Amino acid sequence: ELTEKCEAGIILTGSEIKSIRAGGVNLGDAYGIVRGNEVFLLNANIAPYKQASYNNHDPLRTRKLLLHQQEIKRLLGKTTQKGLTLIPTKMYFKKGFVKIELALGKSKKKHDKRETIKRRETDREMRRQLKRW
Numbered sequence: 001e002l003t004e005k006c007e008a009g010i011i012l013t014g015s016e017i018k019s020i021r022a023g024g025v026n027l028g029d030a031y032g033i034v035r036g037n038e039v040f041l042l043n044a045n046i047a048p049y050k051q052a053s054y055n056n057h058d059p060l061r062t063r064k065l066l067l068h069q070q071e072i073k074r075l076l077g078k079t080t081q082k083g084l085t086l087i088p089t090k091m092y093f094k095k096g097f098v099k100i101e102l103a104l105g106k107s108k109k110k111h112d113k114r115e116t117i118k119r120r121e122t123d124r125e126m127r128r129q130l131k132r133w
Contacts, residue, residue, distance in 0.1 A: 002087065002103040006075075009066035010041065010091075010100050015052035020098060022049070025091055032065065032086030032102055034076045039065040041088060041100065065100065078104055 012020070019025070024047030033040050041063045048056045067075070078084050087105040091098060 001106045002089065003084070003106065004078075005089070005101055005103045006067070006071060007094075007099050008039065008102055010098055011064045011066065012046075012098060013057050015049040015055060015057050016046050017098065018052070019047050019049040020091065021093075024049070027088045027091060030088050032088065034072060034079055034086070037069065037072055039067055039072055039075065039086070041065055044088065065102075075102075075104075082106075 026045040026047075028045075030044035031042055033042060043060060044063065045059050046057070048059055075086065079086060084104040084106055086102050089101045089103050091100045093099070
């Protein structure tokens with residue numbers, strides 16, 4: 001369940017920018033963390049750029065996010081008190097700069113998971129029945 005969203009800048013190297021332009025980004029396992037007065041993006045996979053030779057970057061390195069101090073304090077409060085997690089939802093270009101959209105995510109409760117599993121199984125059964133016809 002995703003609640004609030006905010007936009008952040010990200011510090012990248014040249015080969016990472018070129019790789020992002022080529023579509024080599026995977027935010028599947030990525031998450032954000034607040035350490036002190038800074039926000040970092042962890043486990044975001046930006047594929048190595050093939051033409052970068054020896055100047056290539058580490059695909060899974062920790063990247064610093066650029067936010068105002070007010071936003072960092074607000075996010076720090078919400079992630080520590082309410083148990084919310086920073087989840088990157090999308091990465092895009094805005095006026096030539098790479099921006100990342102962060103959302104505050106809340107994990108599902110056990111009964112919510114059961115509902116999701118039940119819904120998935122009924123959908124699968126319906127598709128199976130439709131295939132027979």
